[in-house]
Amino acid sequence: MTAPQFVLTLPAEADNVAVVRQALAGLAEAIGLDEVHTADLKTVVSEACMNVVVHAYPERDGPMEISTWPDGDQLRVVVRDEGIGFQPRPADESGPARLRLGLPLIAALSDGFEIRGGPGRGTEVRITKRLAPNERTETTPVEATEDTALRFAPGAPVQPVLGRVLGALAARANLSIDRLSDSQLLADAVSAQALSEGQGEPLSISIADSAGMLELHVDPLVEGGVARLLDAMEIPGPPIGSLRSLASEIRAEPLEGGGERLVIAIGEAAEARG
Amino acid sequence: MQPGRLLLEPEEGGASVVRLSGEHDLHTMPEIRSSFEAVIREGRGLVVDLSPTTFMDSSVLGTIVEAQQEAEKAGLGFAILLEGGSGAVRKLLEMTGVPGSLPVLASRTAAVELARGRGSAAQ
Numbered sequence: 001m002t003a004p005q006f007v008l009t010l011p012a013e014a015d016n017v018a019v020v021r022q023a024l025a026g027l028a029e030a031i032g033l034d035e036v037h038t039a040d041l042k043t044v045v046s047e048a049c050m051n052v053v054v055h056a057y058p059e060r061d062g063p064m065e066i067s068t069w070p071d072g073d074q075l076r077v078v079v080r081d082e083g084i085g086f087q088p089r090p091a092d093e094s095g096p097a098r099l100r101l102g103l104p105l106i107a108a109l110s111d112g113f114e115i116r117g118g119p120g121r122g123t124e125v126r127i128t129k130r131l132a133p134n135e136r137t138e139t140t141p142v143e144a145t146e147d148t149a150l151r152f153a154p155g156a157p158v159q160p161v162l163g164r165v166l167g168a169l170a171a172r173a174n175l176s177i178d179r180l181s182d183s184q185l186l187a188d189a190v191s192a193q194a195l196s197e198g199q200g201e202p203l204s205i206s207i208a209d210s211a212g213m214l215e216l217h218v219d220p221l222v223e224g225g226v227a228r229l230l231d232a233m234e235i236p237g238p239p240i241g242s243l244r245s246l247a248s249e250i251r252a253e254p255l256e257g258g259g260e261r262l263v264i265a266i267g268e269a270a271e272a273r274g
Numbered sequence: 275m276q277p278g279r280l281l282l283e284p285e286e287g288g289a290s291v292v293r294l295s296g297e298h299d300l301h302t303m304p305e306i307r308s309s310f311e312a313v314i315r316e317g318r319g320l321v322v323d324l325s326p327t328t329f330m331d332s333s334v335l336g337t338i339v340e341a342q343q344e345a346e347k348a349g350l351g352f353a354i355l356l357e358g359g360s361g362a363v364r365k366l367l368e369m370t371g372v373p374g375s376l377p378v379l380a381s382r383t384a385a386v387e388l389a390r391g392r393g394s395a396a397q
Contacts, residue, residue, distance in 0.1 A: 014301040018277075021297070021329065039329075039362035046331045050300050101332035101370060108369055 004067035004078075012056055012064040012081060017049045020066050024077075027068060031075075033131060040109040041075070041129055047102040048079040048125045056083025056123060074111070077127045085119040147208040154202070159191035162205060166214070173209045175267045183214065183266055186247065189229070190218055190262070212267055219261035226252035226262045278302040282309055289319035289351065289389035291382070295326035300333045310341035319351035319389030323382070327363050335370060342376055351389035354378045 008023050010016045021042045028038040045066065052064040062082050069076040106113050112128035148169060152158050163184055170183040190205075201220060208215045221229070230250065249265040280302070281293040290313045298306065313320045322338055324330070338354065345352040356364065356378055367373060379385040 014299070017299050017331075018297060018301065036361060036365075039360075039365065042329060043331070043362065043366065046299060046329075050331060050333060053300060101335065105332055105366075105369070 004069050007065060007067040009063050009065045012049075012052045012062050012083075014053050016064070017046055017053065020049050020064075021046055023066070024068075031070065031131070037129070037131065041077070044106050044109045044113075044127055044129065045077055045079060047105050048077075048127065051102055051125070052079065052081045052083065052123070055086075056081040058084065071128075073131050075129045075131055077129065079125045079127070080122065082122045085117050085121050086115055086123045147206045150205045150207075152203040152205070156203075158203065159188060162191055163187040166207065166216075169207055169209045169214055170266070173214055173267065174212055175214070182247075186216075186264065186266060190216070190264075214266045216264045216266070217261055218264075220255055220259040221252075221262055222259055223254075224260075226250075226260055229262065280305055280309060282313070284318070285321075285386050285390070287386075287390045288317070289321060289386050290316075291321040291323050291355070291386065293323040293326065294330070294334075295328075297329035298327060298334045299329070299331040303333045303337055306334060307337045307341075310337065311344070314341070314344050314348055314350060317348070317350065319353075319386075319391075320345050321353050321355050321382075321385045321389045323355040323385075324363050324367075325355060325357040325359050328360050330363050330366060332366075332370075335366060335372070339372075339376070351391055352377070353385040353388040355382055355385040356380060357382065 006023070006027070008020060010019060024041055024045055025038065027033075028041060033041070049064060049066070056062060056064070065078075065080045067078045067080070069078075106125070106127065110127045111130040114126040115123065116126065117123040148165065150162065150165065152161075166183045166187045175183065204217075204219055206217045208217075247264045247266050249263070251263050253261040253263055255261055278294065278296045278298040278301075281295070283291040283293060285291060292306070292309050292313065294306065310320060310322075320341060322341070342352045354367075354372070354376055356367070357380055367378065372378065377385075377388055379388065
C-alpha cells in the first residue's frame with residue numbers, strides 16, 4: 001500500500017475519540033464527502049476507537065493510531081493499537097447489560113472491514129468506505145420471502161442447484177421416494193427447457209413447500225414457452241413418462257410485462273403417502 | 275463541532291427531560307448515565323431528548339436502553355424525544371431497531387405526557 005494520507009496517533013482515551021472525529025470531518029470536507037457518508041465514517045471510526053479505549057489497554061496507558069488512504073472511489077481507514085489484542089470474551093466487564101453494537105455497526109456502515117491481530121500483538125481494524133454512493137445501486141436488497149427463492153443469472157448452472165434444492169424440499173415435505181425421484185426429473189426438465197426458453201433475464205424459481213406438496217413458480221419464460229416445455233417433455237413410455245404425469249398440476253400464468261410463468265405442483269398428500 | 279452538553283429540565287407532573295446537545299460518546303456517557311439514574315432515583319419519568327444531538331455512539335445508545343429498562347423496573351414512564359433530529363442519530367436509532375422497541379416521539383408534549391402517564395399509572 002502507498003503511504004497513508006494521514007496518520008493520527010494519540011493516547012487511547014475516551015475524550016480523544018472526538019478528536020479523531022474532527023480529523024475525519026476535516027478529511028471528509030477536503031474530499032467533498034456528503035453529509036450521510038461523513039456521518040457513517042464518523043460512526044464507524046468512533047466505534048473502532050471506542051473498542052481500543054475500552055478493551056486494548058486494561059492495565060496501562062497506550063496509543064491508538066488512525067491512518068487513512070484514498071483508494072480510487074474508496075477510502076481506507078485503519079485503526080490500530082498496541083494493546084492486548086482482540087479477544088472474544090464470554091462477558092463484557094465494562095458494565096451490566098452493555099449492548100455490544102460496535103462491530104455490527106462497523107459492519108453495517110462500512111463497505112468492508114477486517115480485524116487483524118491477536119493476543120499480545122495489538123489489534124488492527126481495517127475499514128473500507130466507498131465514496132461514490134451511486135455505484136452501489138447494483139446491489140439489491142434481500143427480499144423477504146416465506147418460500148424458497150432461487151435466482152439464476154443467464155448461463156448459471158441451474159440443474160445441479162435446483163435438483164439438490166428440490167430434493168431437500170421434497171424430503172422435508174414428506175414426498176414419497178417415487179415423488180422424490182420425480183422431483184429430480186422435473187428439475188432436469190425445467191432446467192433444460194427454462195434456460196432455452198428464458199428471455200436472457202435472470203431466471204427466478206420459487207418453491208413453496210408444505211406437507212406432501214411442492215409448488216414451483218418458474219419465470220420469466222417467453223410466451224408459449226410453457227406449452228413448448230410440455231411438448232418437449234412428452235417422452236413416451238417409462239422411465240420418464242410425461243411431465244403431465246409427474247406433476248399434479250401444471251399451468252401457465254401470463255406475466256404483466258409479457259412472457260409467462262410456469263406453475264407446477266408436485267405430489268398430493270394422499271398420493272405421496274399411499 | 276459542538277461539544278456534548280447535557281441539560282436536565284424537570285417538568286411538572288413527575289417527569290424530567292434530559293436534553294443531549296452536540297456530540298456524545300464514551301467520554302460523556304458516564305455523565306449521561308448519572309443523570310438518568312438521578313431522575314429514576316427521584317421516582318420521575320424520563321424523557322431523553324435527542325433532537326439537538328448531532329452525534330451519538332453505541333455506548334450512549336446502550337445507556338439509553340439501560341435507562342429504559344431501569345425506568346420500567348421502577349414502574350416509571352420513559353420516552354425518547356426526537357423533534358427533527360440529525361440524520362446521523364436517526365440512522366443509528368433505525369439501524370439498531372430502537373423505534374420498534376422503545377417509544378420515539380416527535381413532540382415534547384407527547385413525550386412528557388408518556389413519561390408522566392406511566393409513572394402515575396404505576397402508583
